[in-house]
Amino acid sequence: MSSQPAPEEGFASLGLGSRLCETLAALGYEEPTPIQRKTIPRLLHGVDLVGQAATGTGKTAAFALPIVEAIEPGGLTAPVALIVTPTRELAMQVSEAIFTYGGKGDIKVVPIYGGQPIHRQLQALRRGVHVVVATPGRAIDHIRRGALALDDIRTVVLDEADEMLDLGFLPDIEKMFALLPPERQTLLFSATMPAQTLSLARR
Ligand code: AMP
Numbered sequence: 027m028s029s030q031p032a033p034e035e036g037f038a039s040l041g042l043g044s045r046l047c048e049t050l051a052a053l054g055y056e057e058p059t060p061i062q063r064k065t066i067p068r069l070l071h072g073v074d075l076v077g078q079a080a081t082g083t084g085k086t087a088a089f090a091l092p093i094v095e096a097i098e099p100g101g102l103t104a105p106v107a108l109i110v111t112p113t114r115e116l117a118m119q120v121s122e123a124i125f126t127y128g129g130k131g132d133i134k135v136v137p138i139y140g141g142q143p144i145h146r147q148l149q150a151l152r153r154g155v156h157v158v159v160a161t162p163g164r165a166i167d168h169i170r171r172g173a174l175a176l177d178d179i180r181t182v183v184l185d186e187a188d189e190m191l192d193l194g195f196l197p198d199i200e201k202m203f204a205l206l207p208p209e210r211q212t213l214l215f216s217a218t219m220p221a222q223t224l225s226l227a228r229r
Pocket of ligand 1: 083
């Protein structure tokens with residue numbers, strides 16, 4: 027049997043509910059990683075955050091767990107959380123993580139990225155989702171078609187922001203930000219913080 031962390035050190039101590047804590051235990055997550063310990067309590071309080079974190083640190087769960095915690099299963103309307111990633115691989119990976127943390131279907135998540143026929147994504151969006159994980163170009167495409175509404179977004183995450191700027195996605199990101207409700211939580215994660223990324227973070 028694996029030793030359990032002391033209650034004051036486990037996921038529950040960060041403010042996550044018992045249901046999510048049980049899911050994490052079943053996944054074999056014994057205790058939070060340092061970035062999770064630092065960010066989860068603050069994100070649950072709705073603060074904005076800029077984080078410098080590489081992959082492998084548990085960064086995905088750091089932003090995904092507070093998002094999942096804040097969503098009531100059922101009652102599907104327009105998405106309440108939007109995660110923007112530079113590549114389809116990362117979009118699929120983040121989407122998979124949210125699916126798993128969200129009870130494998132209780133929380134509806136749809137990855138939308140280029141290179142996949144748009145009709146399947148349109149159908150999935152039409153059925154209703156809680157969370158959208160998107161690459162910037164395809165997100166703009168769905169917004170233009172009226173399939174993706176950003177009016178109800180409460181949390182937006184820019185994952186691997188440096189990578190998105192390198193790939194020239196800044197204009198698409200700015201278009202999306204112009205459509206987001208002003209009263210939302212904004213998170214930006216980046217492996218590096220060059221001047222351009224910092225300037226995006228400040229804005
Ligand atoms: P990431 O840094 O988000 O790419 O996550 C790296 C890997 O660590 C993923 O496979 C996660 O499932 C796993 N992971 C994240 N947080 C924890 C944790 N607290 N305990 C054990 N594994 C974790």
